[in-house]
Amino acid sequence: SEEGFGATRAWLGGGWVSSLGTLTIIFDQSCKICMGVLISKTCACFYLSNCSCHQDLDMRFGFDLCSEEMTFLRKRKRYVASALKNVFHLQQDLEDCEVPVVAIITTGGGLKSMTGLYGSLMGLKKLNLLDCVTYISGLSGTTWTMANLYRDAYWSQKDLESHIGEAQKQATKCKIGCFSMDRMKYYNKQLCQRKEEGYRTSFIDLWGLMIEYLLNDGKDPHKLSEQQEALCDGQNPLPIYVSVNVRNSYSTNDFKEWVEFTPYEVGLPKYGAFVRTEHFGSEFFMGRLLKKLPESRICYLQGMWSSIFSFTSFSPPLDEDPVLPTRPHDLRTRMYTPPGPLSSALRGALTDRFSVAQHHNFLKGYQLHNNYMENEHFCRWKDTVLDSCPNQLMENSDHLGMIDAGFFINTSSPPLLRPQREVDVIIYLNKAYKYYSEQKIPFPKISLTDEDKKNLKECYIFQDSDLPGCPIVIFLPLVNDTFQEYKAPGVKRCCSEMEEGQLDLSSRFSPYCMFSVRYTDENYRRLLNLSEYNILNNSQMIKQALQIAMERRQNMC
Template sequence: MCNEGCLIADLELTFTVKGSHEGSQKILLDSDPSLRIIVFHCVINEQTRLDVTLPEELADGNETVKSGVLSFPLNSLPVQKEIIVEEEAGVVNKYNNRKIIANLSGDLDVRLGFNLCMEEQEFLRKRKKYVAAALKKILHLEEDLKEHEVPVVAITTTGGGTRSLTAMYGSLLGLQKLNLLDCISYIGGLSGTTWTMANLYEDANWSQKYLEDAIKEARKQVTKSKICCFSLDCLKYYYEDLKERTKEGHNTSFIDLWGLVIESMLHDKKDEHRLSDQRQTVDNGQNPLPIYVAINLKSGYSAQAFREWLEFTPYEVGLLKYGASIRAEHFGSEFFMGRLVKRLSETRICYMQGMWSSIFSIDVMYVWNLAADSEDFWCRWTRDRVTDIAEEPFLSMNPYEVDTCLFTPSSVLSSALRDVLTGRPTIAQYPNFIRGFQMHSKYLESEGFSTWKDTVIDSFPNKLMETADDELSLVDTGFFINTSYPPLLRSKREVDVILHLNYSGGSQTLPLDQIAKYISGQGIPFPKIEISEEDRENLKECYVFEDADSPQAPTVLFFPLVNDTFKKYKAPGVERTPEEMAEGKVDVSTILSPFTTREVCFSEENFDKLVKLTDYNVLNNEKLIIRALRLAVARRKQRKY
């Protein structure tokens, strides 16, 4: 890393460092001295040079003196020392004594390493006090658990749009009723479940309050008509907010418009909430730490051939493979060689949700038209209008005359929306915060990198770290596997138990089968997934997978989205009366289900049914959860620390 500060007087000069973040810069020497300092960020090697270009012509009376280029190899300059450079003969004296200051000092703004950040480590220490107290009560322990005896329990989810948003509320409610919510240290989300998480984490003490209130608010938003999201006022708001975001320096795309639609679907007003704001919800360990997940794609490669996992917490945003992380509030700003070179305003959470759930943006035009219940809505706002004047009574003319039409060009607003909507890119681009780094050959052998070495070009570091990758191309993890497992399987998090809450459409076992195969291929300890063909045809509410021979492998409790015993029982052990049997008819599996991924609006009855179903499925498997927690405590006590 090199910061070249150059201070020169009495002339306008151009400075160039090829391969640097800045490229070329100019100094106006008649300006304030404090403005005559420029900084370059670049890699110093034998080829790196600083070129100082004088104007093309310098006038001295009637004589014209041709300018030249002063060139200095940067690796020859002493660090943090002022260098005086005398000009060549032929250039008038007033251009002498150029000062160049080289500086290599200062810490990087990108944190490198596979350890957890200090804030997360502190969070875990505080969270374990909640977990230990809850486990002592639930497991009826006689003594308090020591810190190293407290297991780390995590929730992983799958996406599914409004279905997963709604179903997750029911699952969390069930855990809260069993006093198990305080046993959870991490919640991993993607796609539709990030909508639930972002809503909950606006409240600094959400898990310490009865969730019924949060569910009532979610019910209001899910059941409201979504046509309001496409009103004229909303369209103007989308346009103005995207324009302002562009002025701030952010890239904008269809994904950002999708994020604004999500905001309108789930809120009644503009949501100023940002990821870093969620620190207040975890700084005292009072709630589980939220981890949002996305993947980075590479141009020219499919998601199956190339993807890199990103995790987003209130503290940091990190690339798992490289062990590179930045502060959450700096995500979206520009970095070069680990330095923050251009700080932009922190992105609002709705734009993040658009990126985390971008797989649904493919169908947002379907939602757009559905909300208006007609193609007329699309025609009205994004196409030029051609009206048959003969159809307008006050403009009707002699019927024997030639037909006349009134042509009304589309407005600036509708044209802008049309440009965004018809392009429909499904990738959100954010500045690549590892841009400018060079990978050491031995880095490929590091434990952290090897764990996530899973793409077709991982053996070619020059391709991995191409300088052309100025942007991260981020999408919903559903483009690869509909899961939020990877961050929870980082060895430093030492997760003992994972509650897999599955809300995907179609095959309920597919995400679990896919992630188990993927994780095993990465050499990460994980239990073997064995479900009989008979069970796959008629899934139960909960399955437990564990590996007694591998203490490092977490115990996985798999909760598929099924309606099994809920058909006959309204609560664990409480059968339905004949009059209540209709309430147990919840279709979550057929093509006629009211909970398909494309549905953005549920009826109040269906919302209540889905919440009650997922709530019940957790409550009805209390014994399996308690058994897994008891086993986790026993394993922790057997470990040597």
């Protein structure tokens, strides 16, 4: 009530102007924005909690897929239905409702994961199964593969050898030029330009420029939104790149939020908040685009998606906090004891974010916490220490802090487990089922025997037909098993070829360690051949999973 406070109110054009002491409040007539301006030139902004009008904002709010992705899915079904008909020799065309959604989910690991993904895709291509895939998600090193492939608008419809040959050239070249004086001048010039454009630069931007040199012969002008051309007819799977948003003074275990990048949108699925890909990094306030910044070149995003310098994200716990009992929908609670000066200093050092990519927070000023606890989509990803007090979440932060998702869980699967994408089959190049079980996300239990844990096989199939919405998982770990004795499925190696089957993938002396930035031609080809072989050698299990998915879909139509 304004009575008794010397308040005045007047109608002014499109809205009401109320004056309350030194505070002037302007209410937009359309009930979309409510702005307060203090006489002291300090701005205070408010949001009308009963406003549900989002159509005129420069962001998209909602948990459904964007219209462009829906259009893509309709077009992609034609490729998938045709491929399945050919692979399984079907007598009739599949109806749209009978076509399963197949996704490739990758894991990170620098050149190792980049090379391994090339091999896996080459194997699927030879089996005529690549056209059965609707989504490919990536993080860390696999984003290098994806960004390279999607420069070619029809890459999956062509022979992959040219792309693989170019990747081999870059993986095996000398990298010492990365630190030359000319290159340092180039880095400085590019970072200064980026800062002038309005970006907040960090060490990760420098790392992105170094990746540009490691993976290309020159400057790469490619941008993520330009990959829409590779999706215009549904001719390739839709790429999804994954990162994690973190916050200063919190370890990654305490605060992390999934962020997905597609050629169409960038957003946080937890909030159902998305911006156009070309607008990511621009300044927003209350859902409005205030300052449009030039879209980042892909190398800066690759620096963020694949930052090997984000280890500080995993600060060890400094307090022994007992877990208290919780109700089914409550966040796990901890008893907290304020740290002393030494503990505070140590925690500050361990959670320092010098190696985090900083981007303007597009949720700034737009309060999203109303009815959070009743929203099933928010609860699906509710796993941070601030989720129990959502008014402290992202709308008040000036910047998003983005890191390589591999330093939380080495998987790119979260975007594909959104129920709106209705994924039926996951070709999984790693596993992270424990996290999804805790989040109550439908995912089959990955049960391995003690013998399997010691010596993983090349392929497993996991499913849970009693759990609604649970995908079938084809688990393909990168292991060197029968490849040691077979150079192709059913073709044994002769004595002179046995050495080619020997790959050290995991020891401390492995040439494929995460920090390796240069392979020999021999090591590159061995890893490529192993990844391809593991797909080809398990083609029947992959086809079995696809057959089950088709039958499930047919029963649902």
